[in-house]
């Protein structure tokens with residue numbers, strides 16, 4: 001984002017505008033935190049702003065300030081279309097290509113609004129007039145903080161905005177432990193706490209509100225864990241039957257893939273989750289060091305993300321997907337053993 005871009009955006013935001021803010025499908029803490037932080041910032045500056053998520057999000061995010069004002073594109077389709085058609089500006093946050101919004105893609109492609117992208121995923125598409133893309137950033141929430149800073153406006157960050165931003169930095173950094181957590185991240189977080197983010201309370205909302213069934217599902221996932229030491233790889237499967245058995249709810253499998261990475265000497269972890277309704281196997285990949293799961297997912301599972309965290313999917317059965325995965329590993333044996 002150039003100095004010229006910043007002054008253009010300042011001018012654009014100098015008068016009240018109709019603004020839509022969109023995160024990716026199946027929004028996570030960073031997607032919800034960043035869009036709502038920007039929402040609160042914009043309405044404070046007298047804009048008319050709406051967050052539209054492609055679909056619903058987990059219960060552990062259903063406390064975030066302003067969350068009750070979110071429109072869901074799939075279930076509130078007519079109103080969502082109207083807001084998109086009417087928008088002067090559309091901010092797209094925490095994703096890099098329109099297809100990441102699922103069924104919202106055509107509406108975004110057709111919209112004549114000025115697009116502003118703020119995102120930290122690899123290889124962003126070129127759809128936005130103004131692009132703030134930085135793959136080294138811990139989170140889109142950290143970027144929204146920097147965006148507000150570039151606008152010279154951090155003094156307007158109140159406890160509500162700070163809470164939203166803290167949420168996404170916390171979730172995307174695995175509570176400040178991933179390599180993407182920089183000294184700047186910590187400075188931002190320190191400022192957010194000073195501005196009123198209640199760190200213990202936010203952590204409690206996200207991580208300490210499990211249902212009994214969710215923990216039982218985790219037990220099932222861990223008992224399905226397989227380790228392939230020659231490839232320093234571990235993977236977990238969850239079938240639709242297993243999900244049903246534990247009354248699966250959206251978000252229940254969030255973070256489970258990380259258990260594979262917690263094994264000594266394992267640097268590549270995967271989880272394969274059967275989704276009968278969508279007819280796909282949802283794949284999450286995580287890695288350590290320089291082994292790029294973004295590249296791995298792009299090459300084999302039609303997805304992408306970051307070097308150490310990426311998603312993807314497969315159209316064949318759970319068993320066939322796992323077989324495909326295992327058959328691919330020998331060609332990465334060197335890379336996996338030299339990390």
Ligand code: 5GP
Nearest residue numbers: 121284285302303304305306309310311312
């Ligand atoms: P998760 O495994 O939690 O679904 O995703 C891990 C990371 O990769 C997240 O930052 C997520 O936004 C991103 N991601 C997931 N699926 C895709 C995809 O298909 N394409 C891209 N570019 N990123 C993805």
Ligand code: MN
Nearest residue numbers: 030094140172
């Ligand atoms: Mn993110």
